[in-house]
Amino acid sequence: MKSITFDQTGKPTDILKLTELSTPEPGPNEVRVKVIAAPINPSDIMFVQNLYGIRPQLPSGAGFEGVGIVEAVGEGVQMRTGIRVSFTSIGTWSEYAIAHHRSLIPVPDAMSDEVAAQLFVNPFTAYAMVQDSGVPEGGWLMLTAAGSAFGKLVIQLCAMRGIKTIGTVRRDEMNDELKALGLTEVINTESENLAARVKQITDGVGVACILDAVGGHTATEAIKCLARGGKMLIYGLMSLQDPVLNAGLLIFRELTVKGFWLTDWMRRVDSQTRMDVAQNVIGLLTSGKIQMPVEATYPLHEITEAVEHADRPGRRGKILLKP
Structure with missing residues (x-):
């Protein structure tokens, strides 16, 4: 599979590269997601520069959230394959990603891929x-x-x-x-x-x-x-x-x-609060009461152009990667 990775931390346009990797298999409590789209967020850029709360374990994938289709499940996961989910993980700028099953949020059919890709962060x-x-x-x-x-x-x-x-x-x-x-x-x-x-x-x-x-x-x-x-x-x-x-x-x-x-915050609050926030956010986005525009989408092999665009002042919407 194709994936965006980096071997050292630093300026994203200098260190991010398209790499061919083996398609990963999910372990216990994990799922493999076939990625449809993933946004470029400031937290992603900070992570690549080693300036975020989570430190990269090199070599590392990049990207913290996305939307995709559950393709395979590991031991202990009670979830069917084929459903579309918003998810968080490290390494979502990839054709496939491994995520913990608790990080998955099934998204309604009425929500577009472009919005679902940005659902969490x-x-x-x-x-x-x-x-x-x-x-x-x-x-x-x-x-x-x-x-x-x-x-x-x-x-x-x-x-x-x-x-x-x-x-x-x-x-x-x-x-x-x-x-x-x-x-x-x-x-x-x-x-x-x-x-x-x-x-x-x-x-x-x-x-x-x-x-x-x-x-x-x-x-x-x-x-x-x-x-x-x-x-x-x-x-x-x-x-x-x-x-x-x-x-x-x-x-x-x-x-x-x-x-x-x-x-x-997610660790601090109880499960009911997390569920309430998820339902409220999904409801607002699905109904169109809150807008999350996308300015441009890029394939993985144009990662340098994509992160440059994401850093451009005056943007009017999110930049997405679509494997």
């Missing part, structure tokens, strides 16, 4: 983080990198719940699209003073919660926008720079700054 994270934010209807939530695929999901979820949102961008070409999705206010961090604009928008109160994916200077400035007792949830570090925390702000405004990683 962004939608589950967005849903869980909006829940954890604790922002009530009518409250303010701020998100950095609002134009990302994840940001667009958060905007739509908040709009459905009546939560007002402020999104940061570095370019203005997507502002109308973000407003159409439900973003209440947009701030260009390259041309506007973030803290001053948020103070103006919220009548001096600040926002109850910030979801940050950027880190560095953006997160440092964003912390100043929190209301008393507010919290920042950090789920990414696109700038590859740590924010500077102002101890005075943390102390005298009683602020909370904490990390969020979906893998740990």
Whole structure:
């Protein structure tokens, strides 16, 4: 089978390669999935660079999620073959992938392959983080990198719940699209003073919660926008720079700054909560109430072009690999 692999960590365009491997056999509690499509997410790129919470065991496959057909099952798996599933694993950028049976989510016929390929990482994270934010209807939530695929999901979820949102961008070409999705206010961090604009928008109160994916200077400035007792949830570090925390702000405004990683969240919550999130996410996506656009698809042998496209600023949708 053909698979995208890497023997050393580093810049994806330099180290990712198309490799011919033996088709794997599932072990106990595992299934083999014939991959239909898999997205390129920021977490995939961080993993390849050895900057993620899970460290690659070299040589390694790449890609954390996808959609495919269950082709073979291992011992202890009570699942029929031939069903279409969304799944998570390491090495989904491949013609076949091995996944633990508990990581599989059967997808309804009404859900397209393009949406099902993206079912887990962004939608589950967005849903869980909006829940954890604790922002009530009518409250303010701020998100950095609002134009990302994840940001667009958060905007739509908040709009459905009546939560007002402020999104940061570095370019203005997507502002109308973000407003159409439900973003209440947009701030260009390259041309506007973030803290001053948020103070103006919220009548001096600040926002109850910030979801940050950027880190560095953006997160440092964003912390100043929190209301008393507010919290920042950090789920990414696109700038590859740590924010500077102002101890005075943390102390005298009683602020909370904490990390969020979906893998740990899934371990932390009970099975009923996980099931509820899955049902809600699938329902929203299948009904079309939440959109997850795809900008382009690439075959495996064009992996270099695909990751370059995924890193391109101003994208309006996810980049998919289709083996």
